[in-house]
Amino acid sequence: MVVSKAKARKQPEIAFRLPGEQGKMLAAMVGVALVLGLALTQVFHGQVVDMRAKAGQLQARNTAIANENVRLLAARAQVASKTQVAALAKTKLKLFEPDQGQVRRM
Known part of the structure; x- marks a missing residue:
């Protein structure tokens, strides 16, 4: 076994510290942004749900109209x-088809 005598180098630690007031302000802005993001997501989700419900209603109405069209075409035929x-x-109208002897061809 080969043992290395080299010392392990310490990785420099990156510390990101803000003064008290700036940290509180940043935390508040992040919180507000999170709440607004969640609210906006809920609004979009509500719109999607409403659109799906409306699409279902329109599809049912379209099916009913198609069935009515088939029925009317059969009645017309x-x-x-x-x-x-x-x-x-x-x-x-008291009309009748003429007999064979009644029709004369010219």
Whole structure:
């Protein structure tokens, strides 16, 4: 074993000391900054929560409107069908389809 006789060097200590009044002022400013930071975080969190709730409501409304659109398209297709139009023409307008002999082609 090799034993080193060199002395271990001491690392210089960095001391950051402030006079009493400046230290108290710095501590107060750090405390105020911390409280303001937390308050600002809470405000942003509240806005995010509100936006998520509004997005959920809008998504539900969009789904309801899409379902209503599908229902209305089905109702329109039924009303515009040839059998429905012919039935309404017979009952309300007293119209009928001509027989084969009644149609003349020119």
